[in-house]
Amino acid sequence: MDTDCIHYKDTGYFSPIILDYLAGSEKLRPFYSHPPKLESFDAAIEAKQFDSEKRETLHQSLQAQYKKGGIKLKSASLTQQNVTALLDQETYTVTTGHQLNLFTGPLYFVYKIVSTIKLAKSLKEKFPEKHFVPIYWMASEDHDFEEISFFRFQGKKLKWKTKQSGAVGRMNPKELESVLAEFEDLLTPYTSNGSQLKNWFKAAYLQHDNLTDATRYLAHQLFESYGLVIVDGDDAALKAQMHDIFKADLVEEISSHKVEAQSQALGEHYKVQANPRAINLFYLTENARHRFEKVGEQYHIVDTEQVFSEAEILTELEQHPERFSPNVILRPLYQEAILPNLAYIGGGGELAYWFELKTTFEHFKIPYPILLLRNSVMWMDEKQSKYFKELGIDLKDLFQEEGLLLKNWVKKNAKVDLELKSEMEAFQELYKNLQVKSKEIDQSLDSHVGALAEKQKQSLQQLSEKLIRAERKKSETAAARIHHLKERLFPNRGLQERSNNFSELYLAKGEDFIPSLFDNLHFPSDQFYILSED
Secondary structure, three states: OEEEEEEHHHOOOOOHHHHHHHHOOOOOHHHOOOOOOHHHHHHHHHHOOOOHHHHHHHHHHHHHHHHHOOOOOOOOOHHHHHHHHOOOOOEEEEEEEEOOOHHHOEOHHHHHHHHHHHHHHHHHHHOOOOEEEEEEEEOOOOOOHHHHOEEEEOOEEEEOOOOOOOOHHHOOHHHHHHHHHHHHHHHOOOOHHHHHHHHHHHHHHOOOOOHHHHHHHHHHHHHHHHOOEEEEOOOHHHHHOOHHHHHHHHHOOHHHHHHHHHHHHHHOOOOOOOOOOOOOEEEEEOOEEEEEEEEOOEEEEOOOOOEEEHHHHHHHHHHOHHHEEEOOOOHHHHHHHHOOEEEEEEOHHHHHHHOOOHHHHHHOOOOOOEEEEOOOEEEEOHHHHHHHHHHOOOHHHHOOOHHHHHHHHHHHHOOOOOOOHHHHHHHHHHHHHHHHHHHHHOOOHHHHHHHHHHHHHHHHHHHHHHHHHHHHHHOHHHHHHHHHHHHHHOHHHOOHHHOEEHHHHHHHHHHHHHHHHHHHOOOOOOEEEEEEOO
């Protein structure tokens, strides 16, 4: 396999705020605590204090979550060793989070976790006396079902249709038999790798009672050998530790005020990613997740008849912490409050909203983690790699819009100068001389000669475009190959990793798929990786 990479800024797919963050721009420096470098972890470790009581609660919750999900951790497994290690004061975590997308959703789910595991390994090498546990935080309380209800396989969208509602992690996935049947039909021509994919799908979704357990099972199958620990925040014991923060959000609306001020400051330079509500909690029941809205002195559960007084809502928080669900603003604080965490690994959109939270972390005296951009990867199979090499284009060219890429290829490979550079230079020299002569005769003729020059320049440019179009028509093979590359590597004009599912690569590479990522990627990195079959 060949490995190439280009800087994120050269892809055109990453926002100014992320590029400035990677470049260490001073504009962003007030919005985070530590630069995204391995050298920053000395300070992060020193800042992170995590007592033994919290470690015991975390350990017990994880043991109970795995057991409830039907996963029996063997004492010799790396995952069990990591869960046990969390009791040790010299153990820290590095975390990524993701929604419970059907069959893991887009490829970047895998890249997030690989980045997190690689970081844990790098930190172990840097600090051999300490231990580092890679964490996948499941967004089990999210209620945006449409976002997680499908995955794409070979250009086809396989979708889960249901009338269930509420937190997606509590939904029963056993009605996915029809999606499995559709998936099996697409896998028919394939053998062992396809069988493994079918077995994983069947075991995850048809043998578990909720989407949380199904997702844990699937992620565990993919990453158990690397010691990944999977956390479900929908947990009463873990949420009980957030009592004071949740109370402050309900009564004083602390997070709203802090984030709003931070967002205004950030908005002077960048597009703001997340906007706070007055109360950044949802009320979570078995089949619903509703916003809180304070009207006067009463707390209304939006879209219901349920109303609490302040005393009643605080009693509810005390007795049933599991019913209080943090939104995108409070979830990061929840994560950092219950984990001995040093870093969060996410995509560009995720990191952008973390930049709005630093003062909220400071208010609650929770150390702000190091933010790291996950690996981004594009895969080329043998056919695509062959086309790319034969076209003789650069990696930067590959990220251009298809029409522009073809136009530039045609100009570069034409036997004649389609841009008419020499003719344009001769023309410019001619009119330069004409302007000199006309001025000697009559100064007022200068503007007339200038207008004629501009008109002729436009005529030559139009002729150049016609020559390029004519040459393009003759370059049918190159055009077809460029179209193939753009269609397969940039589905729907987006990045491959944001559309395709891991199953396509697993089908082709089988058990070598994930190890090849560990072998070929470096993390942290400011490079976009292109992995090509040789």
